[in-house]
Amino acid sequence: MFKIVHREEMAEGTVVLNEIEAPLIAKKAKPGQFVILKANEEGERIPLTMAETNPEKGTITIIYMVVGKSTALFKELKVGEGFQDVIGPLGKPTHLEKVGKVVCVGGGTGVAVLHPITRGLKDIGNDVTCIIGARNKGLLILEEQMKNASHDLRVCTDDGSYGHHGFVTDVLKDVLDSEDVKLVVAIGPVPMMKAVSQITKERNVETLVSLNPIMVDGTGMCGGCRVTVGNETKFACVDGPEFDGHQVDYDELMLRLRAYHEEERKCHNDYCTIRDAK
Amino acid sequence: MAETAEKAKKQERVAMPEQEPKVRARNFLEVPTGYTVKMAQDEASRCLQCKKPACVEGCPVGVDIPGFIEKITEGDFTGAIRNLWSKNALPAVCGRVCPQESQCEGRCIVGRKGQPVAIGNLERFCADYERENGTGELPPKAASTGKKVAVVGSGPSGLTVAGDLIIKGHDVTVFEAFHKPGGVLVYGIPEFRLPKAIVAQEVNFLERQGVNIQCNAVVGRTVSLDELFEEGYDAIYIGVGAGLPRFMNIPGENLVGILSANEYLTRANLMKAYEYPKVDTPIPLGKNVVVLGAGNVAMDSARTAMRLGAESVKIVYRRSRDEMPARQAEIHHAEEEGIELFLLTNPTKYLGNEQGRLTGMECLQMELGEPDDSGRRRPVPVKGSEFTIDCDLCIVAVGSGANPLLTSTTPDMTLNKWGNVVADPKTGKTTKKGVWAGGDIVTGAATVILAMGAGRDAANSMHDYLTLGW
Numbered sequence: 001m002f003k004i005v006h007r008e009e010m011a012e013g014t015v016v017l018n019e020i021e022a023p024l025i026a027k028k029a030k031p032g033q034f035v036i037l038k039a040n041e042e043g044e045r046i047p048l049t050m051a052e053t054n055p056e057k058g059t060i061t062i063i064y065m066v067v068g069k070s071t072a073l074f075k076e077l078k079v080g081e082g083f084q085d086v087i088g089p090l091g092k093p094t095h096l097e098k099v100g101k102v103v104c105v106g107g108g109t110g111v112a113v114l115h116p117i118t119r120g121l122k123d124i125g126n127d128v129t130c131i132i133g134a135r136n137k138g139l140l141i142l143e144e145q146m147k148n149a150s151h152d153l154r155v156c157t158d159d160g161s162y163g164h165h166g167f168v169t170d171v172l173k174d175v176l177d178s179e180d181v182k183l184v185v186a187i188g189p190v191p192m193m194k195a196v197s198q199i200t201k202e203r204n205v206e207t208l209v210s211l212n213p214i215m216v217d218g219t220g221m222c223g224g225c226r227v228t229v230g231n232e233t234k235f236a237c238v239d240g241p242e243f244d245g246h247q248v249d250y251d252e253l254m255l256r257l258r259a260y261h262e263e264e265r266k267c268h269n270d271y272c273t274i275r276d277a278k
Numbered sequence: 279m280a281e282t283a284e285k286a287k288k289q290e291r292v293a294m295p296e297q298e299p300k301v302r303a304r305n306f307l308e309v310p311t312g313y314t315v316k317m318a319q320d321e322a323s324r325c326l327q328c329k330k331p332a333c334v335e336g337c338p339v340g341v342d343i344p345g346f347i348e349k350i351t352e353g354d355f356t357g358a359i360r361n362l363w364s365k366n367a368l369p370a371v372c373g374r375v376c377p378q379e380s381q382c383e384g385r386c387i388v389g390r391k392g393q394p395v396a397i398g399n400l401e402r403f404c405a406d407y408e409r410e411n412g413t414g415e416l417p418p419k420a421a422s423t424g425k426k427v428a429v430v431g432s433g434p435s436g437l438t439v440a441g442d443l444i445i446k447g448h449d450v451t452v453f454e455a456f457h458k459p460g461g462v463l464v465y466g467i468p469e470f471r472l473p474k475a476i477v478a479q480e481v482n483f484l485e486r487q488g489v490n491i492q493c494n495a496v497v498g499r500t501v502s503l504d505e506l507f508e509e510g511y512d513a514i515y516i517g518v519g520a521g522l523p524r525f526m527n528i529p530g531e532n533l534v535g536i537l538s539a540n541e542y543l544t545r546a547n548l549m550k551a552y553e554y555p556k557v558d559t560p561i562p563l564g565k566n567v568v569v570l571g572a573g574n575v576a577m578d579s580a581r582t583a584m585r586l587g588a589e590s591v592k593i594v595y596r597r598s599r600d601e602m603p604a605r606q607a608e609i610h611h612a613e614e615e616g617i618e619l620f621l622l623t624n625p626t627k628y629l630g631n632e633q634g635r636l637t638g639m640e641c642l643q644m645e646l647g648e649p650d651d652s653g654r655r656r657p658v659p660v661k662g663s664e665f666t667i668d669c670d671l672c673i674v675a676v677g678s679g680a681n682p683l684l685t686s687t688t689p690d691m692t693l694n695k696w697g698n699v700v701a702d703p704k705t706g707k708t709t710k711k712g713v714w715a716g717g718d719i720v721t722g723a724a725t726v727i728l729a730m731g732a733g734r735d736a737a738n739s740m741h742d743y744l745t746l747g748w
């Protein structure tokens with residue numbers, strides 16, 4: 001068992017943080033890599049990015065949004081309990097390079113994935129501006145951490161309850177217009193990554209996105225995670241999860257993410273009904 | 279001899295009882311239900327106990343076929359299983375999945391005039407009898423050599439190496455990327471053909487002998503080969519299989535509803551998605567299902583789709599029936615279960631709707647032309663023969679290649695142009711010191727028994743290395 005040693009709820013309980021004992025993975029993991037977790041015997045294999053690793057302590061940290069049955073089940077796990085299986089580190093690490101001015105854009109739990117990458121980019125000497133957004137103030141995560149990981153943090157909320165009133169893309173345009181940005185890293189909901197990539201493509205600014213297709217094995221064995229990048233089929237679990245944002249077919253990704261929508265909604269509803277009845 | 283030959287010919291091969299096609303086509307229980315003792319002994323009595331048994335030459339690991347069959351006729355089932363084990367570590371598996379018609383049974387002398395002795399069924403009987411009635415006694419183990427061996431991959435090849443080397447006194451750890459050991463035996467071959475409890479018991483047998491099995495260990499990611507050597511392993515065996523799905527590379531392949539057989543079967547078998555929503559992993563349920571390809575993998579996919587409640591299941595294959603690579607028994611079972619064969623048919627394009635979901639595929643009728651490199655007549659398209667097949671689920675089972683995950687992190691090991699590991703065919707030695715390889719990662723997708731045979735050869739060579747030197 002992979003024991004949970006620390007647990008937090010964020011964003012009004014819609015997002016959960018678990019710090020998990022996984023010494024082998026903690027030793028090897030690099031920013032941008034993910035793990036696959038399975039809670040119990042009947043569980044599904046769920047990919048989540050490592051938001052933090054602590055090789056000395058032998059722990060990894062995941063931060064996930066509760067969206068369906070499996071993440072709802074993860075949320076129930078308490079400190080001292082754990083996951084039956086944790087597999088990783090998987091995927092290619094982010095290619096960190098000193099390029100000058102960098103903008104990191106994060107939305108929703110994408111901010112958690114963005115955090116180690118942002119810090120890595122800052123640590124090797126880039127000038128990093130960070131733009132993070134959420135629907136409202138209560139749903140914002142990791143504000144303090146992102147502030148420390150960057151030189152300049154801008155916050156947006158869709159409803160104006162905090163920071164800039166509007167989308168991360170509005171602020172991004174401002175920054176791109178006023179500074180000589182060399183690289184944009186965008187991680188969040190697919191529509192956000194698509195919008196960011198459209199803006200940066202017009203301005204010809206290199207853009208990195210992290211894709212989250214449905215996965216099974218995470219080792220390039222099933223092809224379930226295939227995405228189209230630059231008209232070529234790629235397996236996100238081994239060729240990614242990060243890709244050139246200008247080349248990604250986001251519309252296809254969105255359709256493929258809905259592949260099991262009906263089954264998942266039913267499974268989740270059944271689970272909540274049973275759980276709440278207890 | 280002539281007399282007995284007459285007798286064997288007269289006596290019909292004892293058919294193994296099976297679930298009715300209509301019933302089994304909708305459940306996941308094993309199809310053939312096994313011989314009784316009487317049936318096994320009747321069948322065993324058909325063997326002529328040839329002095330120069332042709333059948334043995336047909337078996338890639340040289341099972342002493344007349345020997346174990348004789349033990350069955352004598353009622354010495356313990357003797358029979360011991361005899362089998364001396365050549366074949368997984369008789370319960372091989373008895374069920376070997377392509378006997380092209381191996382042992384294909385050579386059986388009785389088969390020249392009638393039906394060959396049912397060697398596979400008898401092998402299965404012995405293993406099942408031992409499992410249900412045996413003492414579970416462990417084989418004797420040599421004194422510890424103090425040497426550590428790492429086996430990467432827990433398919434039939436890796437399990438064979440582990441079993442052989444633990445008996446020879448080495449300390450063996452198996453590293454498996456998935457959360458369960460067994461390789462294709464657990465994630466690929468379905469429950470109705472190879473019950474997972476059998477594989478679990480074989481693995482448990484190894485664990486009881488002292489083999490340490492570490493799941494969730496993706497070698498190449500969690501740990502590299504060189505790091506294993508640094509950790510003190512003296513020798514490594516690579517048996518990672520052929521885990522890279524091939525697709526057709528025709529337009530529309532990323533529509534929702536098109537899955538590789540690897541994904542479909544992994545969801546169904548390893549993740550038990552056929553029990554969804556009792557388990558959490560979903561599997562797409564097709565009404566009209568098309569399976570591309572005609573090997574064992576295609577048959578397993580088609581029969582799984584039928585069991586998951588499909589209204590129609592079609593196998594689409596560009597060559598003719600004679601070229602279908604699947605075991606005869608599987609093709610026969612599939613047809614009995616209502617699966618249709620669309621032979622000499624080649625898909626050219628997938629069709630989808632606005633939601634990006636598969637709705638059908640465009641195909642071309644083919645005819646057989648001149649023989650190609652493989653000696654099989656090459657299928658060529660018939661002009662103007664386009665037609666569409668409506669379908670909402672398509673499973674692509676057109677073969678698999680070498681997965682580069684491990685090999686790409688081991689630059690000092692030679693690969694062939696397809697990415698398979700180059701290994702000495704006799705010993706399994708690779709070009710990297712202290713590293714052996716065998717099974718599908720060396721030969722490309724092949725069979726369980728060949729993967730096991732390669733494991734046994736490598737285990738012998740590894741033992742020599744560990745006790746004598748490279």
Ligand SMILES: Cc1cc2nc3c(=O)[nH]c(=O)nc-3n(C[C@H](O)[C@H](O)[C@H](O)COP(=O)(O)OP(=O)(O)OC[C@H]3O[C@@H](n4cnc5c(N)ncnc54)[C@H](O)[C@@H]3O)c2cc1C
Nearest residue numbers: 047048049063064065068069070071109212213214257264
């Ligand atoms: C490489 C990778 C890294 C990821 N990292 C994180 C992370 O750090 N934090 C985080 O909160 N999430 C992350 N995700 C997404 C996370 O895996 C999914 O949210 C999770 O699988 C949903 O499982 P569920 O059973 O709770 O929901 P389900 O019941 O499976 O699905 C609920 C809804 O989410 C959609 N969905 C299903 N699978 C995914 C998926 N893989 N990605 C997005 N939506 C999906 C479904 O279509 C459905 O509408 C990552 C995904 C990948 C592939």
Ligand SMILES: Cc1cc2nc3c(=O)[nH]c(=O)nc-3n(C[C@H](O)[C@H](O)[C@H](O)COP(=O)(O)OP(=O)(O)OC[C@H]3O[C@@H](n4cnc5c(N)ncnc54)[C@H](O)[C@@H]3O)c2cc1C
Nearest residue numbers: 431433434435455461462466497519717718724725726729
């Ligand atoms: C659906 C299907 C049906 C089949 N039917 C038959 C049949 O009826 N008869 C027959 O004889 N053959 C059949 N075969 C073929 C047969 O199963 C294979 O030839 C055989 O399993 C190969 O054995 P192997 O040990 O080389 O590899 P595998 O069985 O593929 O096992 C390899 C193992 O290594 C693991 N692995 C991979 N990469 C890594 C890594 N980097 N680190 C750690 N572990 C790793 C994998 O997860 C897997 O568990 C079938 C195959 C399939 C897919």
Ligand code: SF4
Nearest residue numbers: 337341372376381382
């Ligand atoms: S191992 Fe396979 S080929 Fe050999 S005798 Fe048994 S069934 Fe036949």
Ligand code: SF4
Nearest residue numbers: 325326328333386387
């Ligand atoms: S060839 Fe047939 S009859 Fe002869 S020993 Fe083998 S199984 Fe028996």
Ligand code: FES
Nearest residue numbers: 218220222223237
């Ligand atoms: S998740 Fe199976 S190939 Fe990527």
